[in-house]
Every structure is written in C-alpha cells, then in structure tokens.
Amino acid sequence: MPTYSYRCTECEKAFDIHQAFTDDTLTVCPNCGGVLRKIFSPVGVTFTGSGFYRNDSRSTTSSSESAGKSSTSTTSTPSAPAASPAPAPAKPAATS
Structure with missing residues (x-):
C-alpha cells in the first residue's frame, strides 16, 4: 500500500499514513x-540499465552522418515515443 x-x-501537524488507492x-x-x-513530494525512482535512455539503442555514426539524419528526421512530441526503423546491419556483407 502507498x-x-x-x-x-x-x-x-504533519504525519504519514498507509492507505489503499x-x-x-x-x-x-x-x-x-x-x-x-495532502503533501506531494518527488518519488524516489532510479532508472538503470539499458533501454531507458534515447541513445541506448542507437548505433554509432560519424558526425557528418548524424548531421544529415537530423535535417531529415520527422518531428515528434517529446512525451510520445518515436517509431524506430528496422535496425541496419552493422557491417555490409563482403562481395566476392
């Protein structure tokens, strides 16, 4: 119970009490x-591990590639997660 x-x-006088929702x-x-x-205070939550930050799932790119991508990116609201494209292969296949 919270x-x-x-x-x-x-x-x-201030006090805390356990109550059901x-x-x-x-x-x-x-x-x-x-x-x-009722007194409202920040909740003690810590997000750790992979997947909580925007840059966790991105592949590394050079600064020229990232500059080109930023001009063609679509706008999205900060609170709504953006749809991610299918992951690109990390290394192109060698041609024989």
Whole structure:
C-alpha cells in the first residue's frame, strides 16, 4: 500500500499514513479537527540499465552522418515515443 503525507492547516501537524488507492483522502486532522492538506513530494525512482535512455539503442555514426539524419528526421512530441526503423546491419556483407 502507498504511503501518503498530510499536514494540518490549523496546527501544522504533519504525519504519514498507509492507505489503499481506493481509500478516500483524509480531510480532518486527528489532532485538532482542522483541515488536512495532502503533501506531494518527488518519488524516489532510479532508472538503470539499458533501454531507458534515447541513445541506448542507437548505433554509432560519424558526425557528418548524424548531421544529415537530423535535417531529415520527422518531428515528434517529446512525451510520445518515436517509431524506430528496422535496425541496419552493422557491417555490409563482403562481395566476392
């Protein structure tokens, strides 16, 4: 169950409580009967390993190749993942 933090607007008492997602938000301070406010804070999540960053799955290219690709790339929204093309072979096959 997630832990939620609350602070009273009257007596400034702060406390944490375990609540289910389906539980109602607390509104009354158990200490003085004042109005409670939910405190929001950043979540402690760390993304590690491959696949979390945009450059993880890219092959290495020279600066002239990357400059040519940037001018022909399509625009996409930052929040939506862009469709990736089929991976190109790393080395061309030797011709006999």
